[in-house]
Amino acid sequence: MRKSLSILLLIMILSLLSLAGCGDRVTGGSGEDGKIKIIAAHNQTSPENPYQYGMKEFKRVAEEKSNGNIEVEVHAGTLGTSESELVQKLKLGGADVVLVSPGFMSKTGIKEIDLFAMPYVFESYDHWEKVVDGKVGDKVAKMINKKSDNDFKLLGYWSAGVRHYYGKKPLHSIEDIEGMKLRTQTSGAIADYWEATGAVPTAVAWGELYQALQQGVVDASENSYPYFVQQNHHKTENGKYITETAHDYTTRFLLINGNKFDSYTEEQQDVIMEAAQAAVEKERKVVKKQEEEYKQKAIEDGAEVNQIDRQPFIELAKPIQNQRAKEINTMDLLKQIRELK
Template identity: 50%
Template sequence: MKKTISILVISMLVMSLIGCTSEPSQQSSGENAVTTTNEVELELIVAHNQTSQENPYAHGMNKFKEEIEKISDGKVNVTVHHGTLGQSESELIENMQMGSISMVVASPGFMTAIGVPEIDIFSLLYLFDSFDHWEKAVDGDFGDTMKETVKEQTNNSFKIMDYWTASVRDYYGKEAIQSPDDIAGMTIRTQTSGVVREFWEEAGAIPTSVAWGELYQALSQGVVDSAENDYTNFMLQDHHRTANGKYVSETNHDYTTRLLLMDGNVYDSLTEEQQGWIDEAVKAATEVERQVTYDMYAESKQKVIEDGGIITEYEDMDIEAFTEIAIPIQDRFAEQYNMQSELDMIRSVR
């Protein structure tokens, strides 16, 4: 009798274990479900500051989620926040430092305030002359060097996972310009970087700071005469529909760099397999973010024209006059921060 009971108990335990492992679980991944027999072992929260789902950042982050959940067979779960954790880059950075966000997209400029002035090399105007030139630089020796610089200067608190872009920035304002002489005396909303302000001041303009969310009103009410940004971003905000945003002059002064960042110490604490999943997903996300940016350039420009925007094409601009202001600023920056070799890396891959 005891022998029979023991056999029954053992049989029940075996059947119970089989039942626990035979049922696949369903893990949500964007629009598609990932079927897996594995439990989630890593939760990641990724964020950017743009609320539009059409923004290239959104496409890139969504691709990261899709890719890592697929290649990890559901062992990694990603939550994407499209501007819902704050539209301020500094706020997102603070949340990443506190551990409540795993990965963010941010402009390089914020690092100057935390003791990495070398990062402002990305803010130098007319540093790159095409998207192809930009890619060769950031995907080559220059990009690798800057990753190491950031790692060393921040004690690995910031790890550059890859380089994203926010397209190429142009002037837009209450009247068209073709040379620096045309902007003399006009106020222009610019980024807060010192080298950016220096450029526009030497061009004769009056740089001013206006929060991105308040710029539409500032242009509408004449608080500022002009601004500068890429077609996609100012089109999505309807800046070109304002009285002081109607005229777009293709200065092409800044092929922008955005940093996809993670806490390097957190990354190093992960298993080699988990790091591999992240690296592979980041690569796929970067390809998507860049391609969407390039595709949206032409689409956004056409939308601006259809909405009544008046364009002065790049070919009709006196670009040489603008670069004559920019090159000495680049050289002074490189000398001040002992970055001549980095500047040479960029110039040599044109």
């Protein structure tokens, strides 16, 4: 009997040690000294991408302000190059802070986020910042937290620049896009919009887009200068004509696992929020700076840039915005966004 009890006790001790070891390996877990480690990840692989600058600023401020009590490990595309991978890791503890787009967030069941992704919902950076940094942004942040059951807590709004058309020919009017295979989302309000222009929305993975443009799988794509120029899309046969449609002042969500955030001390939470705000300011500044730099680089590399009358594009977008806002019950928010112009 004594021998059996000894064996049972040994098994219990080993089990507890095993669990403790697992706890140390879980990201964001607190050690015995109260220190925490945060895994921060985004899906872009270029070290020059604005996301990386923002995440490095988050790391710098969090570690400095906490006097080493918080360690941040930044992953640029190494934990996954798709947003679905990153969000899954955020839920399961494989990552603590991630960056995702409205298009993906809406797929998690928070349909209201589509409001920030619709073409021409924002008319300038100033307009966009008034929205995300004001009451509308606060409402959306609370919505994300509530509808995700605290899986997602918003730390800040980042930008991925202003998206423009680039393709095998320039656009001089809205009619010029008729019949073109455009790499963009193939469902939702974004796809509806491009279909309304006459384009054919076509799905191509970001990592395969250079080849798709080069080989004529698609006739055109759309993105902001820092992103498509860093990938040399402007050097392909179907990417060298850039028309500044400015159809999307993009929004990106910097998220932390809300349940894990709640487990941190109040002092740690304050430091994380301070680091997040510093990262917001840094990332936005880098985006705006890189937009000018990479536009100039594209021109120097032989790309041709032209302006276009955007009003027909804007007018086409309004009924699609209205329809989608009604479907996701955000007409009040859309009205508030329009009033801030």
